[in-house]
Amino acid sequence: MNEFEHAVLDTLRADAQEAAMSTDTTREAEILHDRLDRIDHDSRVRRTVVGVVAVAVAAAVAVAALALWPNLNRNAAPATPGPAPSASYTSAFFVDPFTATLPAWLDDGHTPQVYRSSSYQYWDHCAIDVDCGTLSVSWVSGVSTASSVVSVDARGLVDHLTALGAAGRIRITSSSPTTVDGRPATDLRVQTINDIPGALGCGAVSCQDVNGGSLARYVVIDMGAGAAPVLVWADAPRANVRAADWMSQLDMFLRTLRFTGIGAIEGRWAATLTVEQARAAVSAAGLSQDQVAGLGDPVRLSAVFSSGFALVSVAGPDGSVVSPLANLSYRATQGQVTLADGEQLTVTGSPSSARFVSTRPARTASSTREHLAKALLVAATWAR
């Protein structure tokens, strides 16, 4: 190794060490622990479902075989293999939780990379460069322009993608109306040309790109008035000889896609209460109405759920934090929040109109600030 190569190695080691030493291993170990718990839970559920289905199928086959026995004897023929079984998937973090059957190409023996957040669920199958394919379910709150992110509804997102086609930045080969889970949707079949950073819309903290040189399908699902649309998209490099087949397999994913109600709570929520509503809430919680003084009129609130802490604050008109009320430690599972004092909250409604309903009281006493924060959290109707 010459002097230059030594310098490169030293630099890489120093950079890596710097990054390594700034990570909080204890916190990361807790996150991993939770993730493994979730895998174990999903696995147990899957085994139970498979067991029940297997018994049901076996019983059905036995009944059918008995009924058809004479015909089977006369018409015996070699069995032909059916399509590869696909995995049923239940989202754990996505803001609009869903279940769906994954395309078989994501389950061909090569484990795909999976990324999950409240804004998107993403699978990346990439055995080697040319065999890549991606599938994503994205919550799209806006589209990026040169200077900012502009909010869009489903129609706006379709118009945005169509405009990319009209500008020659992507080639739209078909556009057809459809329904997904009973909701109106638009199915765009696309050939992409170059990478277009941020062009597929933005979620809570980031935007997604058009991947160039690919066959793609962009399916915009209208989640209802006032709700951000969901974009289901898949793409594969045109060099992938199975790209067209993989895009067709998206049909099964869309047919089986079911949105199941409110889910992951991570991220920022906002709510507004009248002073009267706030007073009623604190009274119901056994607190003095004086606690409402100074919170503003109306009482604007923000709640940011992140990494096990929920920061409940009085907010300004733009949603920014004006005065923190309490930082509540919590653990979240699908649709439920358990606070450090033992109080359990069930999350109901939709991302645009959610309630935190107390379903189990606290086991230990909270501080007045925490008590106030919880009272307001439960009283308000929240939106992302």
Place this chain on the structure above:
Amino acid sequence: MGTSDADGSVVAFPRAARGGVTALFHVHHRRLVGLAALLVDDHGSAEEIVQDAFESLYRNWHGLRDPDGAVAYLDRSVVYGARSWVRRRVTARSYQLPEAGTSVSAEHESLRNRQREELSAAIRELPQRQREVVVLRYYLDLSEEQIASWLGVSTGSVKRHAFRATAALQRRMEAWA
């Protein structure tokens, strides 16, 4: 059966998935965050990629025969995870290169540290594939054949990327000098 930590001591390698993954996590987590950070810049993304790698290892534990396989699996998962991350550029708005030399006054920097900062910035500005080759070749000490296998490209392609990366870095260092 065991795996060595950074000090060369040997830790137990439990056969049960949960214990095995946890043991490997405590030994290799920081190193893998460092590796991921060399490939994606953003620290939070690096931690997420490493979490994904351990989760993937847990899901695929039954297919492993020895701890060396598990460590190689983790290394490879982190490299693939970083590639996926960059490919989809999910952090398009927040994905920014760190500004070199803004943290400490240049007056108090040693020549060696300034050179390292310059080289660090130059590596981060390489095209992604060249950057991957540099990290795999120097940091993980992989052969050209191994790099080709990991990245799913030909050995010739690895040679080309390595040559271009080295040339670019040397040009940068000469200009700086």
